[in-house]
Amino acid sequence: MKLGFIGTGNMASAIMGGIIGKKMISAEEIIGADLFAPGREKVKEQFGIQVTEKNQEVVEKAEVIILSVKPQFYEDVINQIKDCVKKEQIIITIAPGKTLAWLAEKFGKEVKIVRTMPNTPALVGEGMTAMCPNEHMEKEETEYVKRLLESFGRVEVVPERLMDVVVSVSGSSPAYVFMMIEAMADAAVSGGMPRAQAYQFAAQAVYGSAKMVLETAKHPGELKDMVCSPAGTTIEAVRTLEEMGFRSSIIEAMKVCEEVSRNL
């Protein structure tokens, strides 16, 4: 087995979908453990991976292990597996707030760890992941993990101090973007557009706008100005958004998100 997951919920499924979809690792070489039987069966059926109820079995069989349980369960899981983890295995963490220092203390021995923060667009190969290897990772091992993570989107190695910011700007942000798409579609429905069509229009507009930011390297403000014709429709929408605190509500929400991550 090349890859193992402890916890086969939303984020693990998104990563599995991305990795298998890009043929980076085949489903037969992936094993996942979950306490919850229907959760295990779901990924077995959806992706064709091997599943087990025993976390230790994942550690016995996999070369790279992703700890994909909620942060609150990290300590229990680490206590369960730490004695079976071998020196050459690589542990990837995806939980907010769980620092490399905390992880090292909980494992209590030399373990290769890469702290990461992915996001659910991994499922469609458009994830954004930050990674931060510990001191026991060799250069080639870090490169291998980076390639693995790149199979489901973009990856950046960042200093660990930025990890809580990453949670708010990319780990959690798909939720805010989905809310915006939902709200945009609701307004379009209110204007008479059928709902399915409204989601398509709203989502494609968000997707295309994001692509413009990434591909033109222009300042987002300049791209916004390009849409606003004098005395036109858009500038009135922009004025209303400013009046309703659109940008400050996003900034404030993200500061709270960052703070929660720091304290988990």
Ligand SMILES: NC(=O)C1=CN([C@@H]2O[C@H](COP(=O)(O)OP(=O)(O)OC[C@H]3O[C@@H](n4cnc5c(N)ncnc54)[C@H](O)[C@@H]3O)[C@@H](O)[C@H]2O)C=CC1
């Ligand atoms: N959902 C997201 O968008 C993102 C989640 N994350 C992180 O990913 C991790 C997992 O989050 P989700 O997938 O959203 O949660 P989830 O609740 O969908 O999945 C967690 C899974 O772990 C299982 N589980 C709980 N205790 C276990 C144990 N002791 N042994 C084995 N399995 C156990 C649960 O049954 C569940 O299926 C969390 O640390 C979260 O912060 C990181 C980035 C994005």
Ligand SMILES: O=C(O)[C@@H]1CCC=N1
């Ligand atoms: O909500 C959470 O705690 C996780 C971390 C980033 C996205 N979801």
